[in-house]
Amino acid sequence: MGAIYRREMSAFFISGIAYVFLAVFFLLSGIFFYNGVIASGTTETSAMFSSMFIIVLFLIPILTMKLMSEEKKNRTDQGLLTAPVGLWSIVLGKYFAALTLFIIAESVVFIYSIILGYLGNVVWSTLLGNYFAMLFLGAAFIAVGLFISSLTENQMASAVASMLALFVLYLFDSLASRVSNEHIQKAMTAVSFYSRYIEFTQGVFDLSSVVFFLSTAFIFNFLTVRVLDKRRWG
Amino acid sequence: MIEVKHLTKRYGDKQAVNDISFKVEKGEILGFLGPNGAGKSTTMNMLTGYISSTSGQILINGVDILEDPIKAKSYIGYLPEIPPLYMDMTVDSYLGFMFDLKKCKLPRKAHLKDVCDLCKISAVRGRVIRNLSKGYKQRVGLAQALINNPPVLILDEPTVGLDPNQIIEIRTLIKKLGKSHTVILSSHILPEIQAVCDKIIIINKGVVAADGTADEIARNITNEHKMTLRIEGSTHTASDKKEITDALKSIDGVKYVRADMEREKSIYDYDVEADEKTDVRRAINKLCADKGWNILMLQLSDLTLEDIFLKITMGDNVRKDGTVREEAPKPKPNISFDVKDGELVASLDDGSAKEESAHAEDEASDDNDENGGEE
Incomplete structure (x- = not known):
């Protein structure tokens, strides 16, 4: 797992994806920070975090798009799959590499908190709560993106499909309100990423949501492992 | 070291590999020969655990590749058809x-240096x-396959796309590796298989068409009672052909005679097949002397590996048990060989003059080969 993790980390920087990802993330989060926090004359960061849901949604597919698809396209998966490593090591090595980059990106909020510290009192409890909420959200989204990347050989297809999938997940809330059947509506709200995430930004630390995000991450990583396994039996 | 039993792979209705069994001992070099x-x-991908078999068993060093894949894979160094290289890395x-x-425990720096020296890539390590x-x-x-010094090396078309010098270098290297792996x-x-391998398996359409050493394979399908004769008749007209054919047929023990092409002006070749007990060469000689x-020319149909390969892969005369079916003699294809990009290319051809020159070229390339091997 370590070898794959290190290779993916260096590949992020060699290919330039890391720079694009970080630059766009910093730029957009900076805009939200200025508009939502500084310009409104508050030290309350929740508004910024709730707006960042949509950035995460569109940026994570850029991180995950080529993780699996390019291996298949260049036939380098043959090297990985015939090496004495398990499928979980391969998937998790890639998963944690993407997650690490995401953590680096979202940790920019600590720089914002230093700026806020000059202007007033930072509300650390909401800031940290939101920070971790976003971490869990990213953990789940990356697993979804990684899974979709394992289904195709084309990284553009992988990116577009992942964005679409995450966008549908985002829309689940508004779709749910249109559904008349009460049970389906309930089920849809229960798996709504957005409402669970927004709950955090409003200062509610719900353990069930943490479990929800982590188990989503686990399930999609599991599915990715199954895809790799199934390919052998094809 | 490697044992394969009744290996089969199906893709839907298509049988990619059908009931292949073989065994390779330590220190042996086994060649898989077969058309594209x-x-x-597919067989190699199954051996290395990249894809799984539909049925059958693969034991690497006694370990089943499906039961304990990680352990079995640790014994294998694999060079796939397309090397699994990350293009943006040095x-x-x-x-x-x-x-x-590969979780290699050998001293890192020294081992990587050894591998690079062996494969002669030390000069490009930073690129x-x-x-x-x-x-x-x-x-x-x-080099990647050699890391961790695996006891088994599986190389899928290792010399494809290389220039002749590189091909010789890689062959020499494989021979060297074959002593310890x-x-x-x-x-x-x-020629590559012939030059490098101890044992040969010829695969065609997913089944083993022949196996053994080059000599054994040749012996099995060489027919000493088959020969090709070139006889000059007395009249130098086409009527010779019929007369000679009939006369040859009347010899005791001759089962089959067929007049072949006109090889020299008004002189024909005859394919003669006798029953297995009789040596008809003297009788033929006597007949010709009398008439x-x-x-x-009198040539026993000694088959080279090329002939065998073509014979096996071009006809459907392969039995499931791996032997080649005796068939009614058909016109022996005029096979010519050309050396293109360091590969021997066989083609069917009518011109006899061209055939000879191609053979000369073939021999010349073999000579080069040996020289290269000694260097």
Whole structure:
């Protein structure tokens, strides 16, 4: 797992994806920070975090798009799959590499908190709560993106499909309100990423949501492992 | 070291590999020979655990590849048809990655240096793989397979796309490696297999068409009671042909005679098949002496590996048990060989003059080969 993790980390920087990802993330989060926090004359960061849901949604597919698809396209998966490593090591090595980059990106909020510290009192409890909420959200989204990347050989297809999938997940809330059947509506709200995430930004630390995000991450990583396994039996 | 029992792979309705069994002992070099699409790569992918078999068993060093894949894979160094190279990495960082991936316990720096020296890539270690020539990429692929010093090496067409010098170098290297490793090598290049391998398996359409050493395979399908004669008749007209054919047929023990092409002006070749007990050569000689004909050539149908390969892969005369079916003699194809890009290319051809020159070329390339081997 370590070898794959290190290779993916260096590949992020060699290919330039890391720079694009970080630059766009910093730029957009900076805009939200200025508009939502500084310009409104508050030290309350929740508004910024709730707006960042949509950035995460569109940026994570850029991180995950080529993780699996390019291996298949260049036939380098043959090297990985015939090496004495398990499928979980391969998937998790890639998963944690993407997650690490995401953590680096979202940790920019600590720089914002230093700026806020000059202007007033930072509300650390909401800031940290939101920070971790976003971490869990990213953990789940990356697993979804990684899974979709394992289904195709084309990284553009992988990116577009992942964005679409995450966008549908985002829309689940508004779709749910249109559904008349009460049970389906309930089920849809229960798996709504957005409402669970927004709950955090409003200062509610719900353990069930943490479990929800982590188990989503686990399930999609599991599915990715199954895809790799199934390919052998094809 | 490697034991394969009744290996089968089906893709839907298509049988890619059908009931292949073989055994390779330590220190042996086994060659897989077969036309493109015969199932060579599929077999190798199953041996290395990249794909699974539909049925059958593969034991690497006594370990079943499906039961304990991680342990079995740790015994194998694999060079796939397309080397699994990350184009944006440098040679050094790529080999370092493979070193970590294989959880190699050998001293890192010294081992990587050894592998690079062996594959002659020390000069390019700092370069990005994308910018390397095809020959160097292939060697980096080979180096990757050698990391962790696995007892089994599986090389899928290791010399494809290399120039003749590089081919000789890689062959020499494989021979050298064969002394300390068990090697399975696939190729559709006949002289390569002949030059490098101890044992040969010819695969066609997913089944083993023949196996054994080159000599054994040749012996099994060589027919000493079949021969080709070139007889000059007395009249130098086409009527010779019929007369000679009939006369040959009347010899005791001759089962079948067929007049072949006109090889020299008004002189024909005759394919003669006798029953297995009788040596008809003397009788033929006597017949010709009596009739005043001249025997210009008498050739027993000794098959070279090329002939065998073509015979096996071009006809459907292959039985499931791996032997070649006796068939009614058909016109022996005039096979000519050309050396193109360092590969021997066989083609069917009518012109006899061209055939001879191609043979000369063939021999010349073999000579080069041996010289290269000694260097």
